Amino acid sequence: MQFGFSTNAFRDYSLPDAIDHIGAAGYDGVELLFDEPHLYPETTTEADLAAVRAALADADVAVSNANAFMLTAIEGFHHPSFVEPDEAYRRRRVDYTHDALKLAAALDVDTASIEPGGPIPDGKSREWAEDRFVEGLRELAETAADVGVDVLVEPEPDLLVETSGQFLDLLDRVDSDRVGCNFDAGHLFCVGEDPSTALEELLPYVEHVHIEDIPADRSHEHTQLGDGAMDIDGFLEALEASGYDGFVTVELYPYGETPVATAEDAMAYLEAHGWA
Template sequence: MSDTRLTSDRWPIAAAMLPFPASQDAPADTWVDHLAQVAYEGFTEVDLTDSWIQPGDLSPARIEELREALATVGLDPIALSAIRRSVIDPETGDENLAYSHRTIDAAAALGTKIVSVGLHRPLLPAQREVLWFWTEEGPADSTDPETWALAVSRLRELGEHAASVGVELSLEMYEDTLLGTAESAVRLVKDIDHPSVGLNPDLGNLIRLHRPIEDFQAAVAACLPVSNYWHVKSYFRDEDRSTGSYVALPAPMEMGMVSYRTAIRTAVDAGFTGPFCVEHYGGDGLSVSARNARYIRRMLAVATGEAREQVLRNVAAAR
């Protein structure tokens, strides 16, 4: 095996900062406390999810404080996810485009390799009032040619900016957006047609919906060849289409309704080499994320053939 091969133990797996409270104006020591908890769970990479901190809105001095906090706990800020800042939002698209540009510059200053953006918008009041926001309908993108062209133009603009500062752009899948199905998401990436722009096939956003969903493994096979980053999570799911009853609850990846054992093998076979980011809603999200990271490393060992080689070596050595 080549020393340069991306093996299961070297593969970057980041923790999302979703479990932590908004901390934009918190002192740097609070940042260190939060990040130290991530490192204590065994992570060496982190996704600076902007529900926690918005690096694009930090002053240069505070960017440096964040750099120092990350170095203090030994975490690599491999990705920065800017969420609910759609550049085609009918009301705030221009503002979100400017924010995305600032975020890319902040990512470069922090040494971040990937900025993930999406086309999903802020939660509606009904979504904020229920236990699980995905059980209520959210905003939906128009599918007219003008909206599609605007998305292609603005996301390509962000991709060009990202490339100029040594960062990749990844587009997060989310329901009822132009990135809401495998077919539409892949087509959007291909229409943008920029080497620094890839897909973030966050299919967990889709399998939790209380409605019929597309086949998960088919979507993985379609999306992973054009993907450069991957938010992963899973859900328990039950459905009774005869009554229109659908239920989805967060679950550890190894226990949920889809097989990531199969999906990760598909990804590796398709040539995917991007980082993973583990997410989980509810309860102790960080502990479940750490469990998911360990599971991913096992599945990567299976997908890369390392598990098979180890078993055969162990048996041969015992003879």
């Protein structure tokens, strides 16, 4: 396994500076935030891409994944979503994701993680929201095939797709080998699943992994490795035993005031436990 760190904790830093710090902390890779202030597809220039390529080369790190989940450039983490009642507003999320896939291809990134539909709108049924998300994913799967970048749905608490079972139901409906799973161990722990058990079910579709710790009450709070109640080592042992050989990205976006120390401390945990 290789370990990365997400730049969504470094939103107060330029992207080249974030890459430099993550590389210096000892990571093999970096997850790129496809949102402001880093690489928002609508405003990213060729000069921006050149600067990112140079920073990656200087830091000697690879790109673990493109994070096309957050969308604060328009409204917030979850809006606009794939299940907005307003069709034009919903379209903005779909179009953004098309552009994110093309941007990932320009940087030779294999995967882009996305939100799992979004919050089910008031007054709308789960079935209605599922239909809208499936429509969007089928459309995006065509772009994914064209540009060679897989779309990874990331189950998350309180959104349309929360559990491993809901993910599998969704995948069955979309029926595309260009749609996979961004397996966030902490998210599945939050909704009452054992991440190691869930991994057994989802492994054929897992192309990228997020880890963070989670408090004992299973609230959705990304917590420094070792500071919560998850069995981080048990999960990584299961992941290693599964034969997974992709990236595991540490995602600690709430630590925006101390991203450098947070990245270093997470790496110190991984090193002390024999993972890195």
